[in-house]
Amino acid sequence: MTGPERVGPERVGPVEGQEPLPFPESTAGLPPVAGAPVLELRGVTVRYGSVPALDRVSLRLVPGTVTCLLGENGAGKSTVVQVVSGVRRHDEGELLVDGRAVRFRRPRQARARGIATIWQDLAVIPLMTVWRNFWLGDEPTRGIWPFRRIDLAVAREGAARALARVGLPDLNVNQPAAALQPGQRHSLAVARAMHFGAKVLVVDEPAAPLTVAQHALVLRTVVSARDAGLGVLFVTSTPGYAHLVGDRFVLLAGGRVAADLTREDVDVDGLTRLISGGEALATLTAELRRSS
Amino acid sequence: MSTAQRPVFGVPVRRAPSRGRRLLTRPSTPAFVGVLVALVVFGAQAPQLVGTGGLASLLDAAALIGIGAVAVTLLLVAGQFDVSIGVLSVASSVTAGLLVSEAGWGVWPALAASLVGALAVGVVNGLLVVLTGLPSFLVTLATFLVLQGGTLVVAQSVAGTSLVDRVEGAAGWPSAEALFGSGVALGGGRFRISILWWLAAVVLAGWLLRRTRFGNAIYALGGSRRAAREMGVPTASTTVALYLLTATAAWLLGTLALVRQGGVPVAPEFGDEIEYLVVAVIGGCLLGGGYGSAVGAAAGALLYGTVRTGIDIAGWESYSFQVVLGVLLVVALLANGVARRRLTAVPRS
Numbered sequence: 104m105t106g107p108e109r110v111g112p113e114r115v116g117p118v119e120g121q122e123p124l125p126f127p128e129s130t131a132g133l134p135p136v137a138g139a140p141v142l143e144l145r146g147v148t149v150r151y152g153s154v155p156a157l158d159r160v161s162l163r164l165v166p167g168t169v170t171c172l173l174g175e176n177g178a179g180k181s182t183v184v185q186v187v188s189g190v191r192r193h194d195e196g197e198l199l200v201d202g203r204a205v206r207f208r209r210p211r212q213a214r215a216r217g218i219a220t221i222w223q224d225l226a227v228i229p230l231m232t233v234w235r236n237f238w239l240g241d242e243p244t245r246g247i248w249p250f251r252r253i254d255l256a257v258a259r260e261g262a263a264r265a266l267a268r269v270g271l272p273d274l275n276v277n278q279p280a281a282a283l284q285p286g287q288r289h290s291l292a293v294a295r296a297m298h299f300g301a302k303v304l305v306v307d308e309p310a311a312p313l314t315v316a317q318h319a320l321v322l323r324t325v326v327s328a329r330d331a332g333l334g335v336l337f338v339t340s341t342p343g344y345a346h347l348v349g350d351r352f353v354l355l356a357g358g359r360v361a362a363d364l365t366r367e368d369v370d371v372d373g374l375t376r377l378i379s380g381g382e383a384l385a386t387l388t389a390e391l392r393r394s395s
Numbered sequence: 396m397s398t399a400q401r402p403v404f405g406v407p408v409r410r411a412p413s414r415g416r417r418l419l420t421r422p423s424t425p426a427f428v429g430v431l432v433a434l435v436v437f438g439a440q441a442p443q444l445v446g447t448g449g450l451a452s453l454l455d456a457a458a459l460i461g462i463g464a465v466a467v468t469l470l471l472v473a474g475q476f477d478v479s480i481g482v483l484s485v486a487s488s489v490t491a492g493l494l495v496s497e498a499g500w501g502v503w504p505a506l507a508a509s510l511v512g513a514l515a516v517g518v519v520n521g522l523l524v525v526l527t528g529l530p531s532f533l534v535t536l537a538t539f540l541v542l543q544g545g546t547l548v549v550a551q552s553v554a555g556t557s558l559v560d561r562v563e564g565a566a567g568w569p570s571a572e573a574l575f576g577s578g579v580a581l582g583g584g585r586f587r588i589s590i591l592w593w594l595a596a597v598v599l600a601g602w603l604l605r606r607t608r609f610g611n612a613i614y615a616l617g618g619s620r621r622a623a624r625e626m627g628v629p630t631a632s633t634t635v636a637l638y639l640l641t642a643t644a645a646w647l648l649g650t651l652a653l654v655r656q657g658g659v660p661v662a663p664e665f666g667d668e669i670e671y672l673v674v675a676v677i678g679g680c681l682l683g684g685g686y687g688s689a690v691g692a693a694a695g696a697l698l699y700g701t702v703r704t705g706i707d708i709a710g711w712e713s714y715s716f717q718v719v720l721g722v723l724l725v726v727a728l729l730a731n732g733v734a735r736r737r738l739t740a741v742p743r744s
């Protein structure tokens with residue numbers, strides 16, 4: 104049994120019996136202005152050569168809610184993640200953060216605005232130590248150039264403290280990440296995202312099959328971030344888990360938004376059918392096209 | 396839910412490896428062991444090797460190869476290679492030499508000009524690697540050919556010789572000689588200033604690798620390019636900066652040779668860069684990138700110097716050095732493979 108057996112119409116609250124992961128309260132301001140998105144994609148198109156990987160995709164992330172991004176392999180989910188986290192620039196359309204159009208040139212700019220990502224491959228480098236992995240791309244430094252150097256004490260302590268918060272209090276941060284168990288590696292990616300994510304959390308669920316425990320960690324992360332008032336983009340291929348935490352479900356097919364549904368529109372079975380059955384999806388897509 | 400399904404993030408953490416064990420897994424350890432073995436083996440055959448005279452020539456050989464090896468180590472850790480270092484060092488010394496002997500420049504302006512030229516080659520290498528996305532081996536092979544041919548053509552047409560000399564005695568020569576060609580006599584040996592340059596290069600590279608964001612970027616680039624990009628590590632500027640550093644090392648090697656001999660033969664040949672690569676690998680670098688250290692490169696160079704001088708003093712056939720170096724390379728490759736497997740093995744418990 105890998106999926107939840109019965110899922111009611113209510114989305115899950117804070118997971119019982121477990122401390123929520125301590126995401127910092129969102130800097131977007133709580134309580135959020137109802138419906139005002141912290142991040143929005145408007146007609147975003149991304150091309151690889153002349154082939155569009157994303158075709159006029161629109162999507163809004165509202166503080167304190169979870170938007171699930173679903174779709175088959177190659178649908179363009181990770182491309183959305185790349186655009187939102189500043190790894191790839193969009194060719195057309197607009198990317199808005201707090202209502203203002205931005206164009207990230209590098210991931211640091213996205214991170215500086217409080218957008219953090221848990222990548223599909225976790226972005227953990229096996230041969231580097233845990234603390235170096237934690238700060239990758241944004242190491243704390245001291246001194247002035249050319250003598251600027253990594254502040255080792257701050258970096259090691261900061262990483263250890265952040266890891267303690269996700270349930271790894273005694274982890275030796277000086278060992279290579281290769282020495283971590285898969286679950287610990289996952290926790291490292293989560294801790295890093297929690298540290299840098301003040302407004303938006305993007306989770307691209309690993310492609311490799313996850314254990315129940317890893318799924319639990321992913322869901323716990325998503326729920327904790329939501330409850331801290333972050334806007335969450337949850338990319339997953341498992342509709343059961345998506346429906347467990349999602350407020351909104353955006354279905355991608357061939358780089359286009361095939362459906363944009365709320366909890367009221369669809370139950371878990373419907374969602375499963377939509378994703379697994381290409382037929383149902385095609386029908387729905389056609390219907391949506393006709394009505395718009 | 397059975398206990399087996401409890402979240403893994405709660406599991407007790409394994410004991411941290413002891414200090415001794417960590418020392419054993421350092422990239423530089425096998426090379427240091429090799430140095431000891433070589434000192435014992437050759438010391439028994441040729442006791443002069445461990446006297447001041449032997450030590451001076453040992454360190455001299457180690458210094459020249461070590462400067463190149465430490466630059467190659469930085470590249471290898473980032474998953475890159477540069478075939479053009481050796482030729483670039485000849486080209487920059489020929490450039491400086493010709494500017495002094497043919498154009499009548501002072502030594503310092505000539506050295507500055509050749510440094511600018513070397514840096515320009517470094518920028519071209521770096522940009523080509525970044526922009527084409529091709530393997531750096533191929534890209535720098537092109538640079539190698541251009542530099543090799545270009546150096547010969549220019550030297551022939553400008554000076555009409557295959558030896559650049561008459562550098563000695565030009566304006567600024569005494570200070571240049573003090574900085575790049577001097578040495579101190581100690582006992583029966585003359586310890587050259589190139590040893591200090593080598594130490595400076597090792598210390599600088601070690602500091603960059605372990606203590607700066609640039610160093611983290613180098614490890615990340617070689618460890619996983621995808622992860623580096625996702626985390627916002629500046630991959631392009633790091634790569635270009637690395638080729639600039641390599642070019643600077645090449646210029647330094649060329650300058651040390653030029654000033655030491657008061658001239659250079661115009662013989663840009665293939666081979667030096669392969670020795671740098673071999674020494675870097677002996678020093679513990681993984682060819683796949685992401686692993687290696689400046690101290691390792693220094694240990695590798697020390698081993699190189701010991702074996703080379705030892706064979707010399709012991710009176711072995713000089714080609715046997717290549718045999719020994721080849722054997723050392725194989726041993727290093729095997730040892731590094733074992734280290735790699737142990738490092739990347741995911742713990743099962």
Ligand SMILES: Nc1ncnc2c1ncn2[C@@H]1O[C@H](COP(=O)(O)OP(=O)(O)OP(=O)(O)O)[C@@H](O)[C@H]1O
Pocket residue numbers: 151156174175176177178179180181182183310
């Ligand atoms: N670097 C690239 N160059 C060319 N095409 C690419 C590149 N990266 C992705 N694509 C294409 O873009 C499309 C979308 O890819 P993307 O990785 O976003 O899909 P995905 O929905 O994340 O798939 P998965 O479920 O397998 O992770 C695919 O058709 C893919 O082949």
Ligand SMILES: [Mg+2]
Pocket residue numbers: 180181182223
């Ligand atoms: Mg993907």
